[in-house]
Amino acid sequence: MNITTEGIRKQNLAVDDADAIEHLLRTSRVGYLGLVDGDEPYVVPLNFIWHREAIYVHGAQYGRKASLMSQSPKAAFTIAHEIGTITHPVPAKTDTAYLTAMVFGRISMVEDLNEATSALEAMLCKYVPGYYDSPLHSGHVQSYVSGAGSHVAVYRLQPERITAKENPEDMSVMFYPGRTRTADVQRGRR
Amino acid sequence: MNITTEGIRKQNLAVDDADAIEHLLRTSRVGYLGLVDGDEPYVVPLNFIWHREAIYVHGAQYGRKASLMSQSPKAAFTIAHEIGTITHPVPAKTDTAYLTAMVFGRISMVEDLNEATSALEAMLCKYVPGYYDSPLHSGHVQSYVSGAGSHVAVYRLQPERITAKENPEDMSVMFYPGRTRTADVQRGRR
Numbered sequence: 001m002n003i004t005t006e007g008i009r010k011q012n013l014a015v016d017d018a019d020a021i022e023h024l025l026r027t028s029r030v031g032y033l034g035l036v037d038g039d040e041p042y043v044v045p046l047n048f049i050w051h052r053e054a055i056y057v058h059g060a061q062y063g064r065k066a067s068l069m070s071q072s073p074k075a076a077f078t079i080a081h082e083i084g085t086i087t088h089p090v091p092a093k094t095d096t097a098y099l100t101a102m103v104f105g106r107i108s109m110v111e112d113l114n115e116a117t118s119a120l121e122a123m124l125c126k127y128v129p130g131y132y133d134s135p136l137h138s139g140h141v142q143s144y145v146s147g148a149g150s151h152v153a154v155y156r157l158q159p160e161r162i163t164a165k166e167n168p169e170d171m172s173v174m175f176y177p178g179r180t181r182t183a184d185v186q187r188g189r190r
Numbered sequence: 191m192n193i194t195t196e197g198i199r200k201q202n203l204a205v206d207d208a209d210a211i212e213h214l215l216r217t218s219r220v221g222y223l224g225l226v227d228g229d230e231p232y233v234v235p236l237n238f239i240w241h242r243e244a245i246y247v248h249g250a251q252y253g254r255k256a257s258l259m260s261q262s263p264k265a266a267f268t269i270a271h272e273i274g275t276i277t278h279p280v281p282a283k284t285d286t287a288y289l290t291a292m293v294f295g296r297i298s299m300v301e302d303l304n305e306a307t308s309a310l311e312a313m314l315c316k317y318v319p320g321y322y323d324s325p326l327h328s329g330h331v332q333s334y335v336s337g338a339g340s341h342v343a344v345y346r347l348q349p350e351r352i353t354a355k356e357n358p359e360d361m362s363v364m365f366y367p368g369r370t371r372t373a374d375v376q377r378g379r380r
Contacts, residue, residue, distance in 0.1 A: 047323050076233045091330060092310075
């Protein structure tokens with residue numbers, strides 16, 4: 001995993017622990033794919049799988065996302081886990097506890113049938129674990145990715161660099177409904 | 191709300207109900223801001239508030255996000271609510287139920303103190319409702335947004351167009367742990 005902490009302004013929040021990043025990549029259900037359309041950004045939420053050190057998604061062979069990818073393959077893929085809100089008696093110091101990772105690289109359609117099958121099998125294991133009693137057949141994938149009227153494709157974002165940031169929670173001061181600054185101050189909590 | 195369904199390939203999934211979109215904009219805790227850095231996209235997860243028909247976020251006055259915004263103010267802001275996975279006996283027809291909205295427009299730093307105060311007050315109401323017993327003072331915001339050593343700013347994304355898509359859930363076929371295709375077929379569910 002090509003993790004870098006370069007370019008992160010607050011270095012104290014930078015994460016370079018590959019296991020922490022892999023946990024986030026494997027447990028997050030939705031990632032946000034950024035593409036460029038001329039001088040305008042485009043961000044689309046997608047289910048995905050972290051598989052063989054790459055991000056795989058699937059989607060239409062046609063449509064805005066597919067045409068942007070072929071015009072401009074540079075992609076960003078961002079996932080975040082929001083843990084909660086950190087309270088503070090000073091309003092401006094209210095903060096969020098989170099873990100986030102950004103994967104930068106190039107995205108392209110997967111042409112190899114075995115690779116597409118393996119990625120889709122991994123996606124099924126992630127989103128419908130145990131639902132099917134037999135593994136995915138490449139023949140099914142072939143009809144799926146290239147069958148007439150199907151027009152669905154698998155895409156691979158090959159990471160060139162990954163950055164991650166974490167603002168850890170402090171369980172003693174996390175917000176919950178009913179928590180008030182007045183009570184926190186009275187009991188000497190803050 | 192300048193909602194458009196243009197450019198959405200699957201028109202049957204397009205949403206133009208302003209109330210549904212507003213509900214998503216007001217209840218989602220994290221949105222994904224897309225910016226353009228030359229020919230490379232950048233996507234950052236942010237807490238935000240939908241306020242006065244615009245997206246407000248806050249963040250550092252410096253750093254990559256801030257410098258990108260001033261170079262290239264065109265922005266996309268995407269939020270999604272993933273409802274769950276829709277099972278199907280045919281693996282390729284496994285699908286996701288979701289509601290998503292994309293806000294496109296220009297983002298810029300809020301210079302007006304009253305506007306910044308009002309947006310931050312609305313953010314506090316969203317993320318720490320009831321925590322403070324008095325409303326936010328503009329004096330506090332002034333020291334917050336322009337105080338020495340603070341360097342924090344409020345940004346407004348002024349929507350030029352909003353698109354939304356929904357793939358509704360079908361509660362009879364949503365995946366849950368332990369659900370299997372074999373059992374679904376046996377009881378004639380699929």
